[in-house]
Amino acid sequence: MNTLLSIKDLTVAVDEKVLVNQVSFDVPQGKIVAIAGGSGSGKTTIGLSVLRLLPSALQIRQGSIVFEGQDLLKLSSEKMRDCRGARVGMVFQEPLSTFDPLFTIGQQIDEVLAAHTKLSKQERYKKVLETLSEVELPDPLRAYKSFPHQLSGGMRQRAMVAQAIVCNPSLIIADEPTSSLDVTLQVKIMELFIRLKKKNISILLIAHDLGMIAHLADEVVILRQGEIVEKGPVERVYKQPEHGYTKELIEAFQ
Numbered sequence: 001m002n003t004l005l006s007i008k009d010l011t012v013a014v015d016e017k018v019l020v021n022q023v024s025f026d027v028p029q030g031k032i033v034a035i036a037g038g039s040g041s042g043k044t045t046i047g048l049s050v051l052r053l054l055p056s057a058l059q060i061r062q063g064s065i066v067f068e069g070q071d072l073l074k075l076s077s078e079k080m081r082d083c084r085g086a087r088v089g090m091v092f093q094e095p096l097s098t099f100d101p102l103f104t105i106g107q108q109i110d111e112v113l114a115a116h117t118k119l120s121k122q123e124r125y126k127k128v129l130e131t132l133s134e135v136e137l138p139d140p141l142r143a144y145k146s147f148p149h150q151l152s153g154g155m156r157q158r159a160m161v162a163q164a165i166v167c168n169p170s171l172i173i174a175d176e177p178t179s180s181l182d183v184t185l186q187v188k189i190m191e192l193f194i195r196l197k198k199k200n201i202s203i204l205l206i207a208h209d210l211g212m213i214a215h216l217a218d219e220v221v222i223l224r225q226g227e228i229v230e231k232g233p234v235e236r237v238y239k240q241p242e243h244g245y246t247k248e249l250i251e252a253f254q
């Protein structure tokens, strides 16, 4: 099985405080790997490290993040920009902060395509509308023409998924991708992720929801206070958790 993303000994700190401590795990091609753990355990910090989008106070002290054979931590800022959006799509925890309030959703997704592909304006328009319909937005044209504040939270979240997948990335990092959705839409986004996986796309899924992880993920990494306490195939971890903290998490969820 090919490894698409390999994180080794990742350590992130702010001043003297270590937020992520020697975290190592792999994301194989075409698989969904979930990071689970309590609030503040460092899940988002790991996702942002892969994208090199950490707030400036947070520093990567140690480790490597090899994606498609290259250590992302050693890439120039320019190469990293090419990679972001094109090879790695991102769905952030806070959909409002992703979109610029001054431009329509369509313009903003179009911009990603324009930056990373050679498609003509017309081809891009078609692709953006197709992608908006792929994420189950009921009226793709309306969503295209809407400003971010004109959509509901759930619609914005789906628009963000559309932006993440529009360039056909090989990896998607999804941080709580269904947190502002009702159950029906959660199921639709989960179905979308399963379709993406069938296209051999890998997903690094960051989630609180152990039910969603059980449904979607192949492997799970359990994080506590910045450290991995346990990792492995979802079925094994859920059925025979080796660590007390994993048991607690699973019991709290049931």
Ligand SMILES: Nc1ncnc2c1ncn2[C@@H]1O[C@H](COP(=O)(O)OP(=O)(O)OP(=O)(O)O)[C@@H](O)[C@H]1O
Pocket (backbone or CB within 6 Å): 014, 019, 037, 038, 039, 040, 041, 042, 043, 044, 045, 046, 055, 057, 058, 093
């Ligand atoms: N800019 C920052 N400056 C200082 N500490 C920070 C900063 N951002 C995050 N932290 C700290 O890093 C730790 C990990 O935060 P992170 O956001 O990665 O957690 P999380 O697992 O994603 O939590 P949640 O489930 O609530 O989203 C927390 O203790 C948080 O307080």
Ligand SMILES: [Mg+2]
Pocket (backbone or CB within 6 Å): 043, 044, 045, 093, 175
């Ligand atoms: Mg988070």
